[in-house]
Amino acid sequence: MLKLIPKIRPRRPTRSYAAVLAPRNESYAKVMQSDLLAFENFLGKDAVQKDDITNHTTDWTGQFKGHGSVVLYPKNTEDVSAILAYCSRNKIAVVPQGGNTGLVGGSIPVHDEVVLSMNKINKQFTFDDTMGILQCDAGFILEDLDNKLSKLGYMMPFDLGAKGSCQIGGNIATCAGGIRLIRYGSLHAHLLGLTVVLPDEQGSVLHLGSAIRKDNTSLHTPHLFLGSEGQLGVITSVTMTAVPRPKSVQSAMLGVESFKKCCEILKMAKSSLSEVLSSFEFLDEAIMECLKVNLDLHPVLNKSTPFSILVETSGSNEDHDMEKMSAFLEECYSKQLIVDGVLAGSSADATKMWKLRESAPLAVTRDGYVYKHDVSLPLESYYELTNVMKERCGDLAKRVVTYGHLGDGNTHLNITSAKKNEELENLMYPFLYEWVVAHGGSISAEHGIGQLKLPYSTLGKESEERLLTKKLKNIFDPNAILNPYKMI
Amino acid sequence: MLKLIPKIRPRRPTRSYAAVLAPRNESYAKVMQSDLLAFENFLGKDAVQKDDITNHTTDWTGQFKGHGSVVLYPKNTEDVSAILAYCSRNKIAVVPQGGNTGLVGGSIPVHDEVVLSMNKINKQFTFDDTMGILQCDAGFILEDLDNKLSKLGYMMPFDLGAKGSCQIGGNIATCAGGIRLIRYGSLHAHLLGLTVVLPDEQGSVLHLGSAIRKDNTSLHTPHLFLGSEGQLGVITSVTMTAVPRPKSVQSAMLGVESFKKCCEILKMAKSSLSEVLSSFEFLDEAIMECLKVNLDLHPVLNKSTPFSILVETSGSNEDHDMEKMSAFLEECYSKQLIVDGVLAGSSADATKMWKLRESAPLAVTRDGYVYKHDVSLPLESYYELTNVMKERCGDLAKRVVTYGHLGDGNTHLNITSAKKNEELENLMYPFLYEWVVAHGGSISAEHGIGQLKLPYSTLGKESEERLLTKKLKNIFDPNAILNPYKMI
Structure with a gap:
């Protein structure tokens, strides 16, 4: 076995990793009664939850606890756009949340960020059973998608312990791995297109990529969302390939x-x-x-x-x-x-x-x-x-x-x-x-950085790369309201 | 077969596609004798070709002809960095060129851009035959790589007619498809890391991604170079997976x-x-x-x-x-x-x-x-x-x-x-x-936009997406010197 790069970088003097999480950024507005009324106004009362929200502000392991005061349940892309436009204009920080099955606190508010739950965006589902191309809302649960595909002779090209709760949008945002990557490759192998909403003042809705297997007519921007941990935009719809179900x-x-x-x-x-x-x-x-x-x-x-x-x-x-x-x-x-x-x-x-x-x-x-x-x-x-x-x-x-x-x-x-x-x-x-x-490894293979690994996230990263990711973040999220205090 | 999106957009009134290629942008400097001397100075005389360069300024089909006056042959990443830093500072337009096997004129100068040939960056090659991970210089010819892998029981996960001349860097930059995509997926399925040089005033060298199969510690920026047609940066090294060779x-x-x-x-x-x-x-x-x-x-x-x-x-x-x-x-x-x-x-x-x-x-x-x-x-x-x-x-x-x-x-x-x-x-x-x-299709499946399809490249693209790609281009290439007059 030839030894691969392991550009073993010189060991630095022990650094301080103390600053685990940033203090609240006081330039973010606090959510006021008037904001809640505005949310109710454009989303409907049932889409704004103010009480009993701890299962959205705490992760399932109990390790990460935020203290946001409201969870929003958009029903479609337009609702997400309205939320992000409002929050961007009013500089309210937002954390998108799928199935809340992560292990690093990536979808949990750090301070008082508004939780944008994708739980209700799970209606649209189409599947082309000749080409094996799936198009669905981002809030679908992985196992539900797999069950639907099962009836058509196909299956989702990845599988993980949390499949009964995790959502496809969150899977994309974390570039979920699991037990069959050796066969079917990472999600990069399957992603074709995304609908995303940007956290800009228009809540811009972007349809990126397409529903065909080969398309070389623009930058392949959907792939930038794989592993972006909800820091670039909110994924509302996913187009990807499925694989024939083994017999x-x-x-x-x-x-x-x-x-x-x-x-x-x-x-x-x-x-x-x-x-x-x-x-x-x-x-x-x-x-x-x-x-x-x-x-x-x-x-x-x-x-x-x-x-x-x-x-x-x-x-x-x-x-x-x-x-x-x-x-x-x-x-x-x-x-x-x-x-x-x-x-x-x-x-x-x-x-x-x-x-x-x-x-x-x-x-x-x-x-x-x-x-x-x-x-x-x-x-x-x-x-x-x-x-x-x-x-x-x-x-x-x-x-x-x-x-x-x-x-x-x-x-x-x-x-x-x-x-x-x-x-x-x-x-x-x-x-x-x-x-x-x-030793040439990665400090996070498939769980991501989230809150847990934030102190170590720059380890081995060159300053040029970090600068690039910051510039990219700034394009997508000019007011820096989306999932703050995390990876980028 | 369920019908997929084909969001059939309303037919617009017939547009004019007349402006095929932009006239020379006069803000680009013309290459002067002093520039040639500078190139010779930092690259060596043998790396600067001024005569008999038509096989680099014309594509193999004879359809596209530029009239650049010089071809540069960097030997490594550092040379590429020196070239791009110099050209960026002096606002000299550059077109990167691999095997010059494209069908749309993407690697051919439109006017007098300097041709940056990757032909001599083909030394480094390592392969981990347990994990199936290849790391090599971008100028390697696809068939040569495949032959090397053949001896180790592996093969390149794609194959195309031009394999005897096309280079892996160009394959990445065009997201090459070919005849086995149905089995092994697109190059997104295999790309792990890239070394790229940015056309900024420092000629910044970026090591993006890694040489391991699962790495979720940053944005997955290497994938942005797949299909970027040499407009974001120059790829000098590629890390990707190979597949077991079928028996x-x-x-x-x-x-x-x-x-x-x-x-x-x-x-x-x-x-x-x-x-x-x-x-x-x-x-x-x-x-x-x-x-x-x-x-x-x-x-x-x-x-x-x-x-x-x-x-x-x-x-x-x-x-x-x-x-x-x-x-x-x-x-x-x-x-x-x-x-x-x-x-x-x-x-x-x-x-x-x-x-x-x-x-x-x-x-x-x-x-x-x-x-x-x-x-x-x-x-x-x-x-x-x-x-x-x-x-x-x-x-x-x-x-x-x-x-x-x-x-x-x-x-x-x-x-x-x-x-x-x-x-x-x-x-x-x-x-x-x-x-x-x-009808929901793509005007370029695997050949790209280049010069040939430029007049139609915005067809079906939403203005938000086009704006995003322009912003992305600007981050990587702030002086807009890399492969101008093309896709973005």
Whole structure:
């Protein structure tokens, strides 16, 4: 494996990451009674919620709490335009919010920003089942879209734990990843067009891109909204491709003795399983132990090994896929890359395997307090991070466990302790993120920056790039009212 | 098939498209002897070419001719930075040029712009064969990259006729499409990072994105360069994913009696061939006749049908792929979707099939003068355009033929005549492009705007979007020196 850039930047002297969140920017207007009346006037009374709004000002983990006083429920693009025009003219800060399933506080107000909920923009849905092109309102829940497509032989090209609550608009705004990126690519592979409303004084409505697969007639501006975390504009409609729904899904669990072998297996899977490979997930011994102790979930393999790999294929022909998977397993054995391996013989078997991977986030929470991480690393450093952190945290950590999307280089390293522990935190941060950047990784693979990673968001970023993103932000949001105090 | 947006905009009164290309902007400096000396000074004498430069100021079709007086050959990013800083400070217009294989004159100077050739920036190449991530200089030729990857079990995720000359930087700048987009997606699916030099007074060098598959720590700015046609900055290095090289490639030719059936076959192919489907190409009877008459290339099918479909699968297991392809052909017969079908039994057979498709662009040139088109349309209008144009052009056209990437909705409608014919042109334009836009299509699917389509580039674009692209251009190129008189 050739080593890729890792332009390892010189370690800077330890910086101060203290200024976690900016104080309220007093140039933003406070929402007054007259504003609420104006909102009611142009949206209707039922679209303005003033009481019981904590489930919109707090994230589902309870980690982030804003204290906005109002949630607005636009019903369509025009309502969003009216809201943003009003707020821009009156310099009222706004935070757009989809399913509120994020893990970094990106859709939660920091201070008293107005929450613009997309919950009611979920009516328009069209699908071209020859070209596989979907066009829908941004407030649709991912799972609902997938169910609709299922009846037409298609599926959404990504899948993640929050699918029952997250919305497609939020998925675009965060460039959601998930467990099948290795097969279907990131959302960049599928995005064709967006309707967005800009937070300018006109609440400009822009139709960007188109509903065709090839269109080279202008800058490809929709892609700038992928991962923009609600800081450029509010997405109200999405046009994207879906993928044919697989008719056969096979899963296998492999027991592996070294991390190096995990990487060799990945390389082999890409070559042997090739077009049917749809997931390549990773669990270490520590998370397996955590699943057993905290959730009474037991390994499906007989032998305990330092690493487990969960491989999934998705294809159109069960016989072919089973044959490919069997040949792959045999190759793994014959090359002595695995010491144990099980091919799911039934959907119950597969469910048991996936339950282990999918329950990992829950298992760690039972330890007490969890320091969750979502970072990307070149494979040569992927598991080294776990070892480094294990040694660094020593007895202060109750557990240091790792699971993740090995096929994408995305690791979810979790460090638990009985309760929040400042000494442990000081050992971990900023060290962990500096280490990741120094090793050519990303401090946020798929969760984004939001509030959680704001202190570290400039790590490894060059000043030219930061300046560019600021200039871009300024074009879209000249009064800087949209989702302030965050990434840009 | 649900009808997608085609927001059919009201037909405007016929507009004037007369102002094809802008006159020289006299605010640009003319290149003087002192400038040439300065270039030689910081690039070296061998990097400044003043004589015999017509192959850089003229495109390969001979359709576009500029009259620049100098071609610069930077050797690396630093050279590009020095050039752009100098030209920005001195307000000298610059046109970046890759392999000069475009079809719309995008990399050809309009007036006397300095040509910045990427031909010598082709040294750096690294590849991570576990993650499938490629990082290389922008001047590498596509085929050379593909050959390098071939030895490592991978391939470039796109393929096009010009692969022997086109460069990866130009492919990114034009968001090249080609024959396998249906399988591997557009270049958005693969782009991870870019090094770009901005045409500002510092010649700012930006490292955008990263060399990992998942990175959500900033705006995804690399994607803004896909399809930017050299108007935002000069790409000097590309980081992207490659795909596992298929071990088995199968081809089949189908004879179809109606266009509706072609669409049904496409839908079936997506479901039945699913993960192995890699091309779905289209040829009508008129192009088949043209191939026969002009190139003595004969159909591979026994029966002559109004439409021919060329289907390709790429997979990892020949037996499986042949079985899928056979079952697919049987299904086509049993559903009476085809009247004839041949599965290539050898690579010679496959070559014969592909020769038909690949020779189509050459075949039309033998008619005399060719009016080439590259448009996308929703499938319900895909072939209607051909019929409409056939009727409209009548006897003025020698031939109206269509081939293209049906799987992507991309049609290459070609209209030939013995020689350039103004009467025919007036019948075709602006009618054809207005028709495409009115039917929800794109006037440029994969060739871009360049000089050729500039008069029509605003068709169907809303003023808000055009304003946005102008603002974006201004951020990247504040002195507007990069590739002027074109798209933005």
